[in-house]
Amino acid sequence: MKKYTYTETKDTRSGFGAGLVEAARKNSEVVGLCADLTGSLKMNAFEDEFPERFFQVGISEANMMSMAAGMTIGGKIPFTGTFANFSTSRVYDQIRQSIAYSDKNVKICASHAGLTLGEDGATHQVLEDLGMMKMLPGMVVINPCDYNQTKAATMAIAEYLGPVYLRFGRPKMPVFTPADQDFKIGEAVMLNEGADVSIIATGHLVWEAIEAGHILAEMGIDAEVINIHTIKPLDVEAILKSVEKTGCVVTAEEHQMNGGLGDSVAQLLALKNPTPLEMVAVNDSFGESGVPALLMEKYGLTRTDIVKSVEAVIKRK
């Protein structure tokens, strides 16, 4: 198992904040909208540098989404910022009609996704957002794994013409991907080539998948570890190629089993190459208040859970 080292931990939302400033420096059409969460979304640097391109909309997410759609008319590239819950379920109809169906070039940037939001509890811990967003025709859905990748993704989506959902979070995660990476939408990142099982992970679970790979190596299991930062369009080729070699799959994500990455992979494999599959995901449940690490443990989203799922899926080969 390949070693990944890191010198610091950072939150992915800060990667978004840094990427937004870079994207705005590069392209004067980039504008930012925020619904009273500028600090939480790390949009302050953008607001300070480009005050005339920053739009504080207050606590009115529906207005923000439709306004962003309107702003594209005349060439702006709006980035909306609020928590993932208020970026999706609260404004689904606005996104569906004014952004997705109207083919508008809006970037929906969503922080505090999943259980790692922690103490605020289930009202804010959206675990259904990837599913909601991937169901919308034409919507690109991205869930990067660390600070550097989130920054690179933010810059990449500014260059892409069309609606995008970019999901990131609150906890500090190891920064292990290269600072100068070339982020390619829809292209899986091979983290470790292996022969016995394919571990396909997204977002915060990518680091757990790497750690699980080391544990498995000690157990004599050679795991292939793939970072799927783009849920849609899914890198079908990379997944099918890996599965052909390993013959079994474990998916890992901070999301409901229904509608998430595992669901997309299961659909693909059922259609193209039926293969034993286990999913590390939240099993049809809301979250709750608590320290993020303890929540991840309670809801079964740790490296240990990935290892257990690998052991189970290998037996099914």
Add this chain to the structure above:
Amino acid sequence: MIIHPQLISIFASKIFKNIMANIQELQQTVSQVRRDIVRMVHANNSGHPGGSLGCTEYLVALYFETMKHDNNFKMDGKGEDLFFLSNGHISPVFYSVLARSGYFDVAELATFRKIDSRLQGHPTTHEGLPGVRMASGSLGQGMSVAIGAAQTKKLNGDDRIVYSLHGDGELQEGQNWEAAMYASANKVDNLICAIDLNGQQIDGSTEEVLDMGSLEAKFTAFGFDVITEKQGNNMEKVLEVLAEAKSRTGNGKPICILLHTEMGNGVDYMMGSHKWHGVAPNDDELANALAQNEETLGDY
């Protein structure tokens, strides 16, 4: 840019009778648009004639007189006035006015609501119909969209105006009031929102279904410059209120026109009731409606 004969005539006119002649020409367009509306809805036995007929004068005035716009359609609309239809169900009047303005061939009106058509039941950009910049149908989103477009115009140094039209029943959607708060707080003063005040919605009168009280007081309290027009089906009055609204732009406040109209206007048996909100006329009723509206520009 489209230079309509009526515009040329009004520019050339120095005397009152030419203005009256211009109004007469606009009224002829209104008559043809009303024919298009009832024929489109009849042909599918589906669609929304009531609100469409009630807003005919307003849309004809906008597209044939008030707005600077280019029927060689460009989505970005830079340097043009823009129009957003928030109450998308009155698509028949929107499609007819766009076609009669030259955005697409009037023959395409025959495809309304049929399979493989660009003229969907509710307007969409998805099929690439020239003149439509945003899908609408799910109510309450158009004011926010118009505000966004107006803000982009300001960023681009584009001094043209953004117009939007909303149903009165539609104001029961809360997003309108989020948008209204934003528009006044941020001095979006290149925006003219018209409310089609026909007092009707699907289940009955707006008073019966959910009484909204005084919309004038509400919009004033939300920081709009409010202009009430009691005769929204009188072309002369509609032109006047649009000119007045336009003259008030750039003064730090968004503008709201409370446009009193009659649902079903121009077809006597459709007037004064919510019944014709979303019901198509049968063959006899169509003949009756057409007899009341002269064919002036040629049926599609």
